[in-house]
Amino acid sequence: MIGFHASHEQIDPRALLAAVTHAETVGFTAAMCSDHIAPWSVRQGQSGFAWSWLGAALEATNLPFGVVTAPGQRYHPAIIAQAIGTLGQMYPDRFWAALGSGEFLNEHITGEPWPRKELRNERLEESVRVMRALLQGEEVSSDGSVTVDRAKVWSRPDTPPPLVVAAYSAATAGWAASWADGLVTVAQPVDVLREVLGAYDSAGGTGRRALQVHLSWAGTDEEAGAIAHDQWRTNAFAPPVPWDLDTPETFDEVSKHITPDDLRESVLISSDLGWHAARLAEFAELGFDDIYLHHVGRQQQGFLDAFGDSVLPQLRTTGVSS
Numbered sequence: 001m002i003g004f005h006a007s008h009e010q011i012d013p014r015a016l017l018a019a020v021t022h023a024e025t026v027g028f029t030a031a032m033c034s035d036h037i038a039p040w041s042v043r044q045g046q047s048g049f050a051w052s053w054l055g056a057a058l059e060a061t062n063l064p065f066g067v068v069t070a071p072g073q074r075y076h077p078a079i080i081a082q083a084i085g086t087l088g089q090m091y092p093d094r095f096w097a098a099l100g101s102g103e104f105l106n107e108h109i110t111g112e113p114w115p116r117k118e119l120r121n122e123r124l125e126e127s128v129r130v131m132r133a134l135l136q137g138e139e140v141s142s143d144g145s146v147t148v149d150r151a152k153v154w155s156r157p158d159t160p161p162p163l164v165v166a167a168y169s170a171a172t173a174g175w176a177a178s179w180a181d182g183l184v185t186v187a188q189p190v191d192v193l194r195e196v197l198g199a200y201d202s203a204g205g206t207g208r209r210a211l212q213v214h215l216s217w218a219g220t221d222e223e224a225g226a227i228a229h230d231q232w233r234t235n236a237f238a239p240p241v242p243w244d245l246d247t248p249e250t251f252d253e254v255s256k257h258i259t260p261d262d263l264r265e266s267v268l269i270s271s272d273l274g275w276h277a278a279r280l281a282e283f284a285e286l287g288f289d290d291i292y293l294h295h296v297g298r299q300q301q302g303f304l305d306a307f308g309d310s311v312l313p314q315l316r317t318t319g320v321s322s
Contacts, residue, residue, distance in 0.1 A: 001064075002315055003030030004304070005212055005294035006057070009039035010231060013048035017056055019300040024061045026308025031057065032066035032098075032184075032212070032292050037074065037106050040234040041255075042248045044298075051083050058091045065095055066210075068166050068184065070102030071146075072120070073110055077127035078151040081134040084163075085156035088135075092157050098184040098210075099128060100166035104246050117240065119145070121175065128163060128179050135160035162207060167196065168239055174199035182207030187214065189265070193286055210290040211283055215268035215276060217295060217303055225260035228267045232296040233258040236266055267296060273306060277314040284315065291315075 004023035006016050020031050035050035050067055058065055071077040080097070087095045101120035108114065115123065123145035133140045134153040142148040164182035167173040173183060173196045183200050185193070197209060214235070216228035234251040235242065236258045245251055263269065268279050283291055295303040 001030040001290045002028055002312055003032055003063075003210075003290055003292035004028045005292045006031060006033035006053075007294060007296075008034050008046060008048045008050055008053070009036050009041075010044045010046055010296075010298050011300065012046050013053050015300075016048065017053065017060060019304065020057050020063070021060050022301060022304050024063050026304050027312045028293075028304075028308070029063065030065070030290060030292070031061070031063045032068065032210075033057075035067050035069040037109060039248050040105070040242075040251050041231070042252055043230060044248070054087060054095075055090070058087065058094060063094070065091075066098055066164075066184070068098045068100060070100050070107065070124075071127040071131065072123040073102060073107040073112060076148075077130045077146055078134060078140070078148055078153070080127075081131040081151075082153050082155075084131070084161055085135055085153045088157035088159075088161040089155050093159070096162040096164060096182070098164045098166040099124060099180075101243075103242055104244050105242075105248075105251070108246050114244070117243070121172075125179060131163060132160070164207060164210075167200070170195040170199035173197075173205070174203040176200075177203035177205035180205060180207065182209065184210045184212065186212045187266070187268070187283065190282060190286065193283070197287055208289040209287060210292060211288040212292045212294060213268065213280065213283065214266060214294050214296055216270075216297060217273070217276060217306065218271055218297070221269070221271050224269050224271050225263075227297040228263050228269050229258070229260040231298065232267055233263060236263055273310040274314075276307070277311045280311070280315055 006020050036047045039047050071080045084097055101124045104114045126145045130140055139152045140148050162181035165176035165180035166184050177200050185196050216224045218224040234255045
């Protein structure tokens with residue numbers, strides 16, 4: 001499937017709902033969204049509550065939806081299990097959640113200490129165990145990395161929605177293969193993506209493999225580069241930098257030296273729709289089942305119309321949009 005990524009950090013919830021409904025109209029067959037309490041940059045200027053918005057988006061479209069979220073600190077896993085159960089019951093077989101260990105940008109609001117990465121991974125794995133049991137209808141108590149006292153999710157679907165891993169590295173993909181129902185990663189150099197997929201598969205990973213691709217398209221290369229530089233230069237850093245910074249202002253400060261050319265490793269930047277289609281086809285050939293496109297600009301309609309007319313038809317020949 002070719003999906004639309006809905007970026008809550010950049011677009012207000014009403015406009016984002018209009019964008020995702022338009023995405024379905026022009027031929028996108030799936031959608032996913034972020035789940036932040038703060039944007040990556042002051043310039044982005046938004047951060048709607050994903051779970052409220054998801055109910056509206058699922059009702060307004062016929063698309064399957066996913067969300068990338070982080071149980072354990074900002075969200076208690078029982079609360080996220082209840083949210084997943086409700087959406088799964090209301091919209092059977094249309095919802096999934098990608099689970100990660102989080103970023104300090106979002107999690108610091110609780111005032112709790114920010115654990116080391118290995119401790120965050122332990123907390124994530126324990127949260128997944130709690131959520132799976134709750135979504136199976138069990139009563140759960142736990143006294144480990146997260147505390148749970150006699151929790152039960154009463155409203156849930158007959159088949160629990162998939163809980164997949166949001167993994168950037170091969171190490172995380174391999175580690176999570178034992179508990180994940182699928183994999184979501186982000187576009188990187190092709191050899192790195194092969195390593196991520198290989199690690200997940202070698203460790204026995206199952207389910208669908210999805211790729212999120214950041215891109216910038218406009219009428220000229222210069223405009224596409226300017227959009228990417230304005231909106232996405234705070235995301236030019238590899239982990240652990242984005243995991244451990246705490247505010248949009250901090251991200252803006254540390255990204256002052258980033259140039260448009262610096263973004264080309266992490267964002268597909270071009271005015272050439274054929275070039276975009278070719279790069280996306282290369283990703284599809286790696287073995288991803290689903291590719292989610294994130295135009296990093298704040299205005300979505302032009303991108304959606306252009307890609308619906310010229311890019312999606314080319315990608316259907318790769319089989320990824322079936």
